[in-house]
């Protein structure tokens with residue numbers, strides 16, 4: 168039986184972070200930061216594409232529109248926790264799938280989500 172739905176390439180199970188907490192893990196050999204922001208779980212690559220600072224050491228906040236972002240502690244680029252996109256820049260970080268399973272989470276590397284630049288593959 169064949170399915171057209173994309174399948175995760177790898178996944179890791181972690182405990183659900185408490186609200187306001189970030190948990191670091193590894194998925195498919197890559198560092199991943201998993202935040203609980205006001206009850207919403209977000210998972211993105213933990214390494215800033217600019218100069219490699221650790222994003223999970225940055226501050227997270229909600230915009231007026233209710234979007235969760237993290238500010239890189241290196242040079243203050245801001246990354247959307249849903250899209251992985253940097254504000255006002257073409258760079259982005261990988262977004263990971265999150266599946267709640269009892270008291271835990273499965274964090275998945277999704278096909279088609281990769282770090283780099285939004286300009287890649289455009290046009």
Ligand code: FES
Pocket residue numbers: 215216217218219220239240241242243244
């Ligand atoms: S290392 Fe993240 S903004 Fe420079």
